[in-house]
Amino acid sequence: AIQMTQSPSSLSASVGDRVTITCRASQDIRNDLAWYHQKPGKAPNLLIYAASSLQNGVPSRFSGSGSGTDFTLTISSLQPEDFATYYCLQDNSFPPTFGQGTKVEIK
Amino acid sequence: QITLKESGPTVVKPTQTLTLTCTFSGFSLTTPGVGVGWFRQPPGKALEWLALVFWDDDKRYSPSLNDRLTLAKDTSKNQVVLTMTNMDPADIATYYCAHSNPTTCFDIWGQGTLVTVSS
Numbered sequence: 001a002i003q004m005t006q007s008p009s010s011l012s013a014s015v016g017d018r019v020t021i022t023c024r025a026s027q028d029i030r031n032d033l034a035w036y037h038q039k040p041g042k043a044p045n046l047l048i049y050a051a052s053s054l055q056n057g058v059p060s061r062f063s064g065s066g067s068g069t070d071f072t073l074t075i076s077s078l079q080p081e082d083f084a085t086y087y088c089l090q091d092n093s094f095p096p097t098f099g100q101g102t103k104v105e106i107k
Numbered sequence: 108q109i110t111l112k113e114s115g116p117t118v119v120k121p122t123q124t125l126t127l128t129c130t131f132s133g134f135s136l137t138t139p140g141v142g143v144g145w146f147r148q149p150p151g152k153a154l155e156w157l158a159l160v161f162w163d164d165d166k167r168y169s170p171s172l173n174d175r176l177t178l179a180k181d182t183s184k185n186q187v188v189l190t191m192t193n194m195d196p197a198d199i200a201t202y203y204c205a206h207s208n209p210t211t212c213f214d215i216w217g218q219g220t221l222v223t224v225s226s
Contacts, residue, residue, distance in 0.1 A: 001170065044216055046211065046214045049211045055211065055214065087153065087154055089212065095169050095170060096144075096156040096159075
């Protein structure tokens with residue numbers, strides 16, 4: 001199975017900060033990567049698919065980049081509702097695999 | 108509007124079989140490319156993919172759980188049923204189902220259902 005290494009595992013940031021989360025795949029996954037955020041007790045919510053495509057209804061402060069093995073999720077200006085845990089998911093090959101998550105906390 | 112909802116027991120005993128149902132609306136599992144996937148998340152831990160059934164009844168399972176999982180779809184009822192045999196306390200988790208399509212991956216998720224394994 002393809003391993004997804006996500007970093008950092010947690011970070012503290014303030015409202016208005018620019019935040020970057022990375023995911024590295026153990027092999028080439030082209031652009032078959034999605035990003036989700038998840039709030040406590042809630043289901044994951046799709047933010048980005050195909051590495052850089054913004055899901056309908058997701059604010060433009062979220063952006064994704066990368067291809068091959070290295071990917072980045074950027075939040076350009078962190079908002080209070082963005083404090084959550086973020087996961088990457090590769091769907092290039094079975095089984096789909098997630099990163100271990102990045103918890104974004106309030107500084 | 109696509110919606111999915113998981114249902115099933117909240118508690119099962121060790122060694123029992125868990126049966127979860129995903130009831131969905133807003134799409135058809137006969138549409139080419141569409142699928143329904145299952146995931147789980149132990150308390151405080153990361154998400155894990157379990158299984159996926161496609162519109163053409165092609166089924167994929169997690170290699171680590173393959174011998175314990177079975178999927179069945181009922182297109183007339185808009186349901187997908189996941190069974191997991193030989194439940195163990197290590198299987199305590201919130202179980203989710205999600206809509207899948209080739210473009211946007213797993214885009215819409217159910218609210219999840221917490222399953223506890225206890226005698």
